[in-house]
Amino acid sequence: MRFPLALTAKIARHIVKHKVKRTPKFAMVLQLEPLHTCNLTCTGCGRIREYSTSLKDMMPLEDCLASAAECDAPMVSICGGEPLIYPKIEELVDGILKQGRIVYICTNGMFMRKKMKDYLASIYTSALEPKLQTLLDQKLISDKDAETIRKGKSDGRPVIRPSKWQYWNVHIDGLEYTHDLIVEREGVFKECVEAIKMAKLLGYQVATNTTVYKETDVKEIEEMFEFFSSLEVDGHTISPGYDYDAAKKDMMKRLNKQPEDFFLTRKATREKFAKIEDWGKRFTIFGTPVYQEFLAGKRELTCTAWAIPTRNVRGWIAPCYLMTDGHYPTYQEMLAKVDWNKYGVVNGVARDSRCENCMVHCGYDPSGALGTNYQRGDNWKNFRYNFGAKPKPYVEGRNVKAFNGVSIGKGHLAEAKAAINTASCSTAPTAEREDLLKKIAATKKDS
Numbered sequence: 001m002r003f004p005l006a007l008t009a010k011i012a013r014h015i016v017k018h019k020v021k022r023t024p025k026f027a028m029v030l031q032l033e034p035l036h037t038c039n040l041t042c043t044g045c046g047r048i049r050e051y052s053t054s055l056k057d058m059m060p061l062e063d064c065l066a067s068a069a070e071c072d073a074p075m076v077s078i079c080g081g082e083p084l085i086y087p088k089i090e091e092l093v094d095g096i097l098k099q100g101r102i103v104y105i106c107t108n109g110m111f112m113r114k115k116m117k118d119y120l121a122s123i124y125t126s127a128l129e130p131k132l133q134t135l136l137d138q139k140l141i142s143d144k145d146a147e148t149i150r151k152g153k154s155d156g157r158p159v160i161r162p163s164k165w166q167y168w169n170v171h172i173d174g175l176e177y178t179h180d181l182i183v184e185r186e187g188v189f190k191e192c193v194e195a196i197k198m199a200k201l202l203g204y205q206v207a208t209n210t211t212v213y214k215e216t217d218v219k220e221i222e223e224m225f226e227f228f229s230s231l232e233v234d235g236h237t238i239s240p241g242y243d244y245d246a247a248k249k250d251m252m253k254r255l256n257k258q259p260e261d262f263f264l265t266r267k268a269t270r271e272k273f274a275k276i277e278d279w280g281k282r283f284t285i286f287g288t289p290v291y292q293e294f295l296a297g298k299r300e301l302t303c304t305a306w307a308i309p310t311r312n313v314r315g316w317i318a319p320c321y322l323m324t325d326g327h328y329p330t331y332q333e334m335l336a337k338v339d340w341n342k343y344g345v346v347n348g349v350a351r352d353s354r355c356e357n358c359m360v361h362c363g364y365d366p367s368g369a370l371g372t373n374y375q376r377g378d379n380w381k382n383f384r385y386n387f388g389a390k391p392k393p394y395v396e397g398r399n400v401k402a403f404n405g406v407s408i409g410k411g412h413l414a415e416a417k418a419a420i421n422t423a424s425c426s427t428a429p430t431a432e433r434e435d436l437l438k439k440i441a442a443t444k445k446d447s
């Protein structure tokens with residue numbers, strides 16, 4: 001099976017329950033942002049810029065858990081900012097799991113090994129020694145780490161332990177050179193790979209999470225899937241980047257650029273995702289085959305942004321994670337007060353100009369599962385994809401030259417900083433990233 005049976009059954013039960021009750025709108029995945037603080041400053045990150053005034057603000061644990069209970073989504077994606085900085089992340093994960101929900105921890109990977117070492121300390125007995133030796137042999141922990149683990153952990157706090165109900169969802173936007181440049185720090189890709197290796201050795205479930213931009217090299221993304229498949233990751237989330245309307249207007253007004261010069265239009269998205277269905281056969285791509293057909297340009301879907309709501313320190317964001325027209329105190333109030341007919345693209349026509357080029361998963365992936373724009377055979381297609389055989393790890397992926405940046409002595413942080421300083425679009429997060437990716441492509445051609 002592509003996905004664990006218990007998880008698939010849980011989600012299917014949730015959909016059937018609401019279909020039987022004829023609930024008009026309900027949550028499938030909660031995107032929970034307990035904080036917007038991050039240890040990285042990735043080029044073009046919308047979160048740390050949009051919420052730059054509230055980086056110190058955090059949602060109390062009780063509010064986080066109450067939000068999950070209120071919207072009752074079967075899956076909760078804990079994001080941010082960097083969720084592993086949240087001081088009560090262990091209690092949060094534990095609390096959501098105890099509510100019977102599936103948890104995705106969306107992380108940049110930098111603190112994953114620390115959290116897994118805490119887990120090892122919490123379960124340490126001498127029986128763990130062979131495992132510690134393997135981790136030492138593979139240089140995934142140091143001698144000092146092993147000593148700390150052997151001392152055990154007795155602070156009474158929960159730990160993030162392996163669970164079939166939980167995934168590490170690691171942000172990776174390319175191979176080493178590209179990824180480190182985008183996150184503006186050398187060594188991040190390598191740390192992510194080591195964290196993923198350690199997680200797999202300890203029995204955690206791991207997914208990768210990638211955003212595709214206009215300048216993203218599709219061949220590199222395919223190699224990235226091959227590489228991570230060889231590490232036996234459990235799945236991949238991939239979604240096209242989104243361009244904020246303010247950014248678009250700014251580019252046109254200040255720089256006299258046409259949006260299609262910079263932004264991933266629907267046409268460009270379809271070109272980038274032309275092979276998504278092939279990828280879905282070769283790798284465990286998360287997302288319904290119906291959404292994959294939509295990305296590949298084979299059909300239209302109607303936005304169901306209410307199905308993947310976002311809750312942060314200011315409230316429930318309407319209409320979606322990408323576009324903030326307001327914050328509401330409860331999910332139900334947001335559902336009731338927002339005029340959802342104002343948003344999305346219907347039969348190729350944008351109801352709101354800001355939605356024009358949007359094909360992101362938080363608007364359209366649930367549409368594929370919920371049967372909006374249903375076509376005969378869709379349910380069978382989704383069923384077959386979920387229950388079909390899981391693609392085997394792509395062993396040849398070990399030969400991919402994933403470490404093509406700092407690890408081969410090709411440090412490039414100065415170059416990254418120069419690129420960002422010369423990017424004249426500081427109010428345009430996605431455009432900044434496009435600009436940087438263009439520079440990466442030019443550099444690769446030169447070298």
Ligand code: SF4
Binds near residue numbers: 046082107
């Ligand atoms: S790791 Fe995530 S939250 Fe942090 S800066 Fe990068 S994209 Fe933004």
Ligand code: SF4
Binds near residue numbers: 320
């Ligand atoms: S199409 Fe939907 S998800 Fe995309 S920006 Fe518009 S409301 Fe948000």
